[in-house]
Amino acid sequence: MKTKSKTNPLSITGIAKDLGLSPSTVSRVLAGKAKSFHISEATSKKVLELARRRKFTPNAIARGLRLLKTSTIGVLIPDISNSFYAQLVRTVTEGLRRHGYSIILCDSQDDPALEAQLLELLTGRQVDGLIIAPVGQSSAHLAHFCGGAKPVVMVDRFFKNLKVPYVSSDNYSGARQAMEFFLENGHTRIACLKGLNGTASSDQRLRGYRQTLIDYGLKVDESLICGNAFDEQNGYTAMKQLLNRHRRNFTAVFAMNNLIASGALIALKEHAVKVPRDVSLIAFDEQPYFLHYNPPLTTIAQPLKELGKAIVELLLEQIKSPQARRPRGVLLPTSLVIRESVARIGPPIARKAARPTH
Amino acid sequence: MKTKSKTNPLSITGIAKDLGLSPSTVSRVLAGKAKSFHISEATSKKVLELARRRKFTPNAIARGLRLLKTSTIGVLIPDISNSFYAQLVRTVTEGLRRHGYSIILCDSQDDPALEAQLLELLTGRQVDGLIIAPVGQSSAHLAHFCGGAKPVVMVDRFFKNLKVPYVSSDNYSGARQAMEFFLENGHTRIACLKGLNGTASSDQRLRGYRQTLIDYGLKVDESLICGNAFDEQNGYTAMKQLLNRHRRNFTAVFAMNNLIASGALIALKEHAVKVPRDVSLIAFDEQPYFLHYNPPLTTIAQPLKELGKAIVELLLEQIKSPQARRPRGVLLPTSLVIRESVARIGPPIARKAARPTH
């Protein structure tokens, strides 16, 4: 007892040797199972004591190998510097942490090839589940994972042909909210700055844009629909095009996300077009800082907290009962944040058609 | 050859069995070492073929255990939804990926207790290195990791007493840039909205604030220094205080980060104080969207890309040669982004003292 212990390498086995115990006992104590295994108070205390003194933390890698479970979730998103995803990741990380999971974060940089590569990497790392906000139009490289044994939740964008649980805002209704607010304020010539074709979020929002016009008895002018990416550059370019070709031909602009809106604002400024005096603007994706814009932007807000919660729930559900995997989707409602970027230019436009089945 | 293979569980051993080979051989082929081991073309091809057909990816967990190296880096930051950190994480993730590392992302939520807990978790997960943007004033819980064997890089905030490589903007000089721009425009009564006391970034910026005033022969009015956190709430509260107590007693405000600036703007709006007509404003931490603010904000930009690059470099350097660990710090220059939130209210103020040794 008085002999200086040999200070074995930090491991359960090492601790066990130094204490003259078996690894099992040490493992059980450290796992907090002392009680249920009727391990003596004295032994338990010795173990805890030494572990604390040596600042020993069990090797989760070895544990993972033994248990075939890593308590790790792969999170694969197109761009962590986009604050929509950053906020989502925050909620998800925190939610999963509470359940004992860590996340490996991968950023596909809007590149489907990189996405495919990272997906394989995450598989190799034996993640217990996958959260994917897919990039691009194709789902070929995703298919392999989505039929498989691994729990997967698809975020924000999803594919009809993949039978996977997904979580998303109700992009269709969100677009309708924006459009109806324009119509209430007398706008009928409304331009649309699109995101990437083929992505669920862009396609759904576009559907909402079109259908609302139709429901209100207005015709869809294809020349007012512009752009094909979710970044600022595209917002700028598309807005420029619209301004050069169709100036005075529209009174409002619907931008399909925060970055597109910012790009559009730059173009509008260059053309000395004032918002909302000359053109009204609504952006999809609320950001707190839109409050400070000139003018403060009216937006469609996605329910970030709720999206995060739903993602975690759907994933844990699958992990807990892998058999009961009926793929279910969650569509959460957006909300309209009214600020000052929409001008009233006439009486409200009345709806022509009955509310369509959604 | 024609017999249906037994489709062993996906593992190197399984593949080996099905092919009548040894695990060693399969491992070598899959690791791309076929050449150097003179493995026959035929064998090599068989292995690659089957691996591809079964979509087999080697188990990185098992590999990690065997090699005592996980190719995983722990990244611990106070708030991933703060776009400063989000952008940093993006650069770092991408840089590390190119070198074969994945990251486990942990968000300490500005909570030192959680930070300590996550640090232990990351240790347990056997990360090969640690990137920490520490929270709070105390470094007690960090000390254990920073003398240890694990490579660590401290980001953005750092502690004098810990001998660890760090990467940070030159906060002191950044603050001076802001202050000197105010002085050039005739401001002498400049308020300061601080971040959390005791953090390197807040303390350094405050030092720059004070020293610049002194160098220009102005006295530091402590009642114009307000606030104690890096969030919007604090920006709002501190600005309110200043407005209630000292209105007309200052002509400029230096906000120590983007969130504080946004909070301050809300307070200013509530008091109907116009920027820059009534009060000028400079924010530390450039954000692209500040361009759209009303007015567009003049800011101090941190070199995000370069910070990220330096972090990766310093970390990899340590991983490669663990012995050569002379703790070195990297301090990168900030830059002034001039927009429209600073008004000229008088002739430039002249410097009184010689430029102090930094």
Next chain:
DNA sequence: TTGAAAGCGCTAACAC
């Protein structure tokens, strides 16, 4: 050119 064997650190089944 390939294989056999050992072991990374852990836990669970099965002793006693």
Next chain:
DNA sequence: GTGTTAGCGCTTTCAA
């Protein structure tokens, strides 16, 4: 109450 043993999937000597 506690120990023994086996094995998770991989790589790496060492041997042939």
